Amino acid sequence: MAVGFGKVILLGEHAVVHGRPALAAALQRGAEARTVAAEGPELEVATWELLLRAHGERDPGPHAMLQSAFEALLEAYEPPPALRVQVELSLPGGAGLGGSAALSVAVVRALDAALGLTRSDDEVAEMAQRAERVFHGNPSGIDAAMAAHGGVCRFERATGVRTVRPARPLPLVVGYSGEQGSTKQTVASVARQFEREPERVGEIFDAITAVVQNGQRAIEEGELDRLGQLMILNQKLLSSLLLSTPRLEEMCQAACEAGAYGAKLTGGGGGGCMIALCEGPEVSAKVAAAIEAQGREAFITEAGA
Ligand code: PMV
Numbered sequence: 001m002a003v004g005f006g007k008v009i010l011l012g013e014h015a016v017v018h019g020r021p022a023l024a025a026a027l028q029r030g031a032e033a034r035t036v037a038a039e040g041p042e043l044e045v046a047t048w049e050l051l052l053r054a055h056g057e058r059d060p061g062p063h064a065m066l067q068s069a070f071e072a073l074l075e076a077y078e079p080p081p082a083l084r085v086q087v088e089l090s091l092p093g094g095a096g097l098g099g100s101a102a103l104s105v106a107v108v109r110a111l112d113a114a115l116g117l118t119r120s121d122d123e124v125a126e127m128a129q130r131a132e133r134v135f136h137g138n139p140s141g142i143d144a145a146m147a148a149h150g151g152v153c154r155f156e157r158a159t160g161v162r163t164v165r166p167a168r169p170l171p172l173v174v175g176y177s178g179e180q181g182s183t184k185q186t187v188a189s190v191a192r193q194f195e196r197e198p199e200r201v202g203e204i205f206d207a208i209t210a211v212v213q214n215g216q217r218a219i220e221e222g223e224l225d226r227l228g229q230l231m232i233l234n235q236k237l238l239s240s241l242l243l244s245t246p247r248l249e250e251m252c253q254a255a256c257e258a259g260a261y262g263a264k265l266t267g268g269g270g271g272g273c274m275i276a277l278c279e280g281p282e283v284s285a286k287v288a289a290a291i292e293a294q295g296r297e298a299f300i301t302e303a304g305a
Contacts, residue, residue, distance in 0.1 A: 002113055004105030004128070006030040006091040007098040007146035008174060008266045008275050008303065011215040011234050014190050014241065015208040016140045018211075024142055024168065025303030026150040026224065029090040030200030032104035033110035041077075043070045043107070047089040054080065069100070069131035073077055073107055073299045076127055077115070078168070085110050092297075093158035096267020100135045101143035104128035105297055109127050121148040122160065130243035137184045138191075145273055152304040167222030170303035171278045173255065177290040186270045190241055204237050211237070228261025228277045243269030251291055258290035259283045 005026035012022025041054040043066070050061055052067045054074055059067050074080055087106050091099040108127045112119055118126070119231060128144040145161045146153060153172070154160040194201040211234050220225040238244060244265055252263035255276035260283065263276040276291075278284040286301045291298040 002003075002033045002106050002109030002146065003291030004031045004033075004102035004109070004147040005150045006102045007143060008172065008273070009142065010152075010170075010219075010266075010275070011230060012208055012304065013213040013265075013267060013269070014187070014238065015205040015212075016142055016155060017138065017187055018194065018205055020209045021154055021156045021207050021212045022140075022142055023152070023154055023212055023219070025152045025172075026144045026146050027091070027174075027303075028096065028301055029097075029299075030147065031087055031089050031091070031099070031106035033085050033087045033103075033106035035085050035110050035114040038082055038225055040082055040115070041070070041074050041080050042084040044084055044086045045103075045233075046086065054165075064135060065075065066243055069104065069134040070107070072130040072134050073111075073127060074105060075130070077111060079296070081111055081115060083111065083114055094271070096181055096272030098143040098147055098267070099175070101128055101132055101147040102165065104131040105147040106142065111189055124148040125161075134157050135184075136138040137185060138185070139183075150304075152219065154212075163267060164217045164219055165218055166304060168190070168224070169236075170219070170224070170227075171284050172301050172303050173260070173276045173278060173284050173287045173291065174266075174299050174301060175247065175251045175255070175274045175288075176297040177251060177271050177273065177274065178296060179245060181268045181271035186243055186268045188271075190243070192287075193241060204240060208234060224261050224277060224279065230264075231262035231264045231275075232256070233275060238269060245269075245271055247271075247296075248274050250294060251296060254294055255287045256291040258287045261288045280296075 016022035
């Protein structure tokens with residue numbers, strides 16, 4: 001089975017689009033894919049009861065973009081493979097957990113395996129990035145890189161991914177606000193703010209960079225308390241870029257009141273998901289229950305699959 005990992009951004013989203021570093025961790029959830037023989041290239045997403053043909057009739061619904069993204073991946077395969085790629089997703093879409101990149105990585109790996117091709121993780125990520133451009137406009141590449149590499153990483157546009165070694169596991173609760181955030185829109189909004197007020201927004205990016213540098217040390221030294229404080233600070237900075245929502249704020253507050261070291265939105269914002277860093281299983285269970293008590297979904301995980 002070919003796999004692509006979902007991810008959470010621990011610190012540094014949005015600033016990463018503008019060349020700053022970010023820290024991300026792969027999730028145990030993501031996408032799994034395999035292939036069966038077909039007449040031409042096809043994509044089946046069982047989770048959404050969806051079957052698309054490349055270069056066939058355009059899908060009239062919300063999946064037209066997925067069809068174009070699949071075609072972007074297929075540009076690297078000549079002749080077009082007579083294979084149906086069957087994908088199963090274990091992440092909500094539009095939630096800021098890198099679902100589209102996980103899907104693209106799983107598709108590339110399944111096709112490569114069937115065709116006897118070998119590619120490095122970096123090459124797979126580069127392929128998935130073609131599809132990410134269709135979905136997201138100007139993606140930094142962090143989602144594709146994490147989907148291919150897994151683990152905990154520091155990412156920068158200029159240098160790509162570097163593995164970070166946590167001194168101890170990072171227990172996380174992921175809460176889904178139920179509001180669909182559009183990463184494409186929030187990335188465009190931050191770009192407009194940066195254009196209008198380069199000094200103010202540049203200073204926010206500088207502050208986020210400092211949070212990321214300190215966060216990396218906290219992870220490497222196993223200082224979860226400090227990492228939690230940095231997450232809270234990062235959330236305030238994201239909120240000053242108008243990326244949070246009242247619901248995300250409530251969820252972060254509930255998580256901290258239930259004992260989390262810190263909490264913040266993760267990914268594109270404007271809805272989507274938040275994460276809360278916890279000491280261990282007992283606190284994680286309390287935090288997840290507090291989020292669920294607000295009528296939201298939550299799952300417990302450990303960062304760095
Ligand atoms: O919403 P997601 O999971 O695609 O995360 C996006 C992270 C951003 O920094 C907001 C955008 C990017 O391309 O890095």
